[in-house]
Amino acid sequence: MGIAVILALVIVFASIADYALYSTRRNLIARGIDYAVCAAIQEIDVPASTEGLSEGFDPQTGKVLSDSIMLNESTADSAFFETLEANTGIKRSDIAMDTLIAHICPSDTGINYIIRKDSQRIEGFATSPDKLEAAINNAINVFWDTSIPESDRHTIFVTGNPSTNEFKKVPYFLVFIKDHQINGLFRKRTATFVGFAGAKMERAEQ
Amino acid sequence: MSKIYSFIIIIPLIAMLLFKGVFFYEYDTKQRYIKDLADSTAYVVKVTGVLSQNEYNRLKANLNKYRTFNDAGIILKKGVYIDGEITALQPYIMGTRLQKGDAFVLFVQSSNVANYSKVENGGVSPDDSKNLYFKAKAVCRVEYTWE
Numbered sequence: 001m002g003i004a005v006i007l008a009l010v011i012v013f014a015s016i017a018d019y020a021l022y023s024t025r026r027n028l029i030a031r032g033i034d035y036a037v038c039a040a041i042q043e044i045d046v047p048a049s050t051e052g053l054s055e056g057f058d059p060q061t062g063k064v065l066s067d068s069i070m071l072n073e074s075t076a077d078s079a080f081f082e083t084l085e086a087n088t089g090i091k092r093s094d095i096a097m098d099t100l101i102a103h104i105c106p107s108d109t110g111i112n113y114i115i116r117k118d119s120q121r122i123e124g125f126a127t128s129p130d131k132l133e134a135a136i137n138n139a140i141n142v143f144w145d146t147s148i149p150e151s152d153r154h155t156i157f158v159t160g161n162p163s164t165n166e167f168k169k170v171p172y173f174l175v176f177i178k179d180h181q182i183n184g185l186f187r188k189r190t191a192t193f194v195g196f197a198g199a200k201m202e203r204a205e206q
Numbered sequence: 207m208s209k210i211y212s213f214i215i216i217i218p219l220i221a222m223l224l225f226k227g228v229f230f231y232e233y234d235t236k237q238r239y240i241k242d243l244a245d246s247t248a249y250v251v252k253v254t255g256v257l258s259q260n261e262y263n264r265l266k267a268n269l270n271k272y273r274t275f276n277d278a279g280i281i282l283k284k285g286v287y288i289d290g291e292i293t294a295l296q297p298y299i300m301g302t303r304l305q306k307g308d309a310f311v312l313f314v315q316s317s318n319v320a321n322y323s324k325v326e327n328g329g330v331s332p333d334d335s336k337n338l339y340f341k342a343k344a345v346c347r348v349e350y351t352w353e
Contacts, residue, residue, distance in 0.1 A: 013230075031241075038252065
């Protein structure tokens with residue numbers, strides 16, 4: 001009886017420690033992703049964005065224009081993974097296979113997007129920002145076998161309800177990390193993350 | 207006989223487990239608070255581009271509520287992003303205004319080891335790699351600067 005009580009206590013404490021370790025690591029990654037997407041969105045491809053950057057304001061409405069501003073794919077990815085590693089210690093090679101990256105660049109007629117996972121790539125065009133949610137979810141279903149019942153949540157909701165963030169018509173850098181394995185004390189669990197950042201557009205006041 | 211057996215073995219074992227559980231809980235909870243403090247300070251730099259002396263003092267005062275953190279244990283660095291890589295890391299001097307796109311690194315470590323570490327090692331271990339300290343790190347890229 002005494003031994004059974006001790007065993008039960010050992011299991012309870014070990015499980016608490018195991019989950020605490022898992023949740024700490026999961027939270028570290030979630031926060032690291034926030035820092036990393038904000039770093040990546042600043043990697044503007046200046047030569048490719050000359051037209052967009054030079055347009056400035058809409059003369060009719062005075063609104064700051066963000067059309068035709070492109071991200072540099074390779075440096076934005078580097079900034080993302082570098083910042084994530086600096087915050088969490090997770091190397092690019094350990095997480096890249098679980099990571100979907102979407103670059104969203106508005107143009108005067110709609111929105112161009114590039115969605116990538118490792119070497120796979122989908123390029124497309126949407127007529128308005130609210131169409132991006134479906135495009136990203138379609139890409140998730142192409143890149144992962146989402147029919148497996150054990151698979152973690154695989155649908156993102158951006159414009160799903162009023163309390164979620166909506167995409168505006170600005171450049172975005174979005175990441176979706178699916179079923180990333182996180183080791184606790186003795187159990188291995190998986191977690192799914194979504195993070196995105198929009199370009200913070202400002203024009204110098206002269 | 208069974209009473210002696212329970213007093214000598216079972217009760218001390220249960221007490222030890224409870225003791226460890228309490229100290230682990232203390233370590234885990236404080237560690238999370240300390241990470242929160244590091245993150246909120248990094249966030250200030252991310253949206254303003256500067257860490258003022260007041261903000262630093264606030265961080266240090268809050269950290270010291272949980273464990274002793276001296277100035278040597280609060281490391282601040284700045285760097286720049288070149289082709290997506292953080293380079294040219296150097297010490298950040300308080301009040302320096304960073305440029306939009308610069309990197310800022312904040313690392314904090316307590317000056318003494320956590321109680322949980324003392325329980326696990328039977329005191330402070332002479333091998334420092336076995337000692338657990340309260341630590342947190344936050345690396346951000348400046349998004350806004352003030353004029």
